[in-house]
Ligand code: AMP
């Protein structure tokens with residue numbers, strides 16, 4: 001069956017064709033690890049995970065690369081302001097490297113909790129500094145760069161088609177870029193390739209280069225890593241819609257200027273998670289929730305959030321509220337109950353997936369990842385009159401895309417509140433190294449029919 005995807009570059013939904021038959025190179029812009037990811041960020045990673053799973057479901061081999069931004073992302077998107085990492089390090093009294101390590105682990109934990117498949121290749125910006133310097137040199141040799149007192153910049157006026165992804169008039173992009181003034185820039189949309197460490201300041205993360213000691217501009221890492229790890233498989237590049245005007249536009253400009261060849265063929269963008277009143281969830285707005293706080297610690301299974309994300313198409317803003325979480329909680333638990341009722345029949349011994357239902361499901365996900373429609377196809381399957389064994393086999397097949405752990409329901413029940421309270425108290429006791437209290441609480445939890453396991457990722461609670 002044909003797979004249709006919306007390409008932001010052409011602003012159209014067209015049949016997907018891989019550059020090399022049967023395999024897809026996928027690049028997804030990763031987190032800046034100066035803070036926890038918020039559930040808005042995680043919505044984008046869920047959308048990208050669905051994309052990856054749908055490609056796999058369609059029989060493609062996928063090579064997936066994700067960067068970890070651990071240097072160079074400034075508080076202003078236009079190369080102004082402070083480095084987010086260094087600022088956080090000062091505030092927390094830890095080194096920038098420690099900050100990066102801590103929030104990288106937190107991010108990996110979040111995506112694990114959401115059943116997001118980890119990329120095949122993780123790359124840290126700080127591990128590709130040499131390649132980033134080499135790319136700037138190429139651009140310099142080709143005449144695309146100029147120096148100012150604070151860095152080396154890309155001259156966007158030299159790159160034809162600078163607005164091909166944003167589809168904006170150059171003047172309106174420039175207008176937006178003028179907000180943060182840098183009088184030395186030749187054009188407001190020009191962006192830093194290399195920034196010098198400020199005079200008299202020794203940054204924690206800085207490197208020598210032929211232009212002076214400093215650090216790479218934020219957009220550079222994604223160009224370098226895409227080309228380094230995906231080579232001739234530059235199929236799909238993703239991020240949130242906020243990346244269209246600046247980050248991805250600049251990635252395209254510097255990559256195509258350097259190689260003289262088209263960069264990625266497909267650009268896909270996830271819409272925002274918004275909260276009451278239509279405001280986007282953002283760290284800069286101070287209105288953000290983390291998965292840990294809003295779900296794990298609140299005793300709501302994190303897969304509820306994954307399920308919630310399926311209710312809105314990825315190109316539409318998703319509204320987040322207590323009511324939407326409650327609805328998703330009910331929806332997931334209803335689905336789990338439906339599956340429990342048929343699971344007894346076991347997977348069909350002949351592995352007999354219902355072709356009719358699979359077709360409907362595939363049609364939905366292949367229509368630009370239409371998850372609301374796919375969820376309707378799930379209900380149609382469960383309410384159909386095919387036998388339970390076949391239903392169960394078919395739903396487990398769908399779960400390759402859904403990623404809701406439908407074959408493993410026992411682990412994913414919400415804990416009753418009395419158990420959750422004891423679990424929280426035990427966590428506190430352990431944090432305070434009060435082992436006796438911790439053991440006593442474990443016994444109390446056990447008496448309520450739950451087993452506690454202490455694993456490197458934290459405490460696991462399993463129904464016995
Ligand atoms: P950052 O760590 O800020 O680079 O963002 C990580 C990813 O989350 C990027 O792909 C952003 O485009 C995306 N993003 C940021 N805010 C939101 C939001 N409110 N809803 C959905 N995605 C977002």
Ligand code: ZN
Pocket residue numbers: 028029030222247
């Ligand atoms: Zn990127």
